[in-house]
Amino acid sequence: MSGQAATTPTGALAEAVRRALGMVIDPELGENVVDLGLIYDVAIADGGVALIQMTTTTRGCPASGYLEEAVREAARGVPAISRVEVFMTYEPKWTPDMMNDEARRNLGLTGRRRL
Numbered sequence: 001m002s003g004q005a006a007t008t009p010t011g012a013l014a015e016a017v018r019r020a021l022g023m024v025i026d027p028e029l030g031e032n033v034v035d036l037g038l039i040y041d042v043a044i045a046d047g048g049v050a051l052i053q054m055t056t057t058t059r060g061c062p063a064s065g066y067l068e069e070a071v072r073e074a075a076r077g078v079p080a081i082s083r084v085e086v087f088m089t090y091e092p093k094w095t096p097d098m099m100n101d102e103a104r105r106n107l108g109l110t111g112r113r114r115l
Helices: 009-021 064-076 101-106
Strands: 039-045 049-054 083-088
Touching: 009 039, 009 049, 009 064, 049 064, 064 083
Parallel strands: 049 083
Antiparallel strands: 039 049
16 A cells, blocks of 8 residues: 555545544553554545554554554544545554654653664
């Protein structure tokens, strides 16, 4: 899956979905899934189908089901989205370096070296 440039209509819709996903909070870390780097890709297929590739912080994470459903529901709330498909992957493996600076700062990880 590969998202299109944000200047295209589907790119703008993918960005709207990504913004909506920013409302989904990881219950263990208290940060949103976008800032944590758990959302690997958002693409829009024909007919307004959102294709979301995501991960969790660890394989077997107890919050996996919750996060997948919360992502699906948040994306469904975006106008023009007709259906949502969420693909859970563990490749590449998530690391704290995938977080944005704000999430890293909020979790007290600002002194860590980025790989």
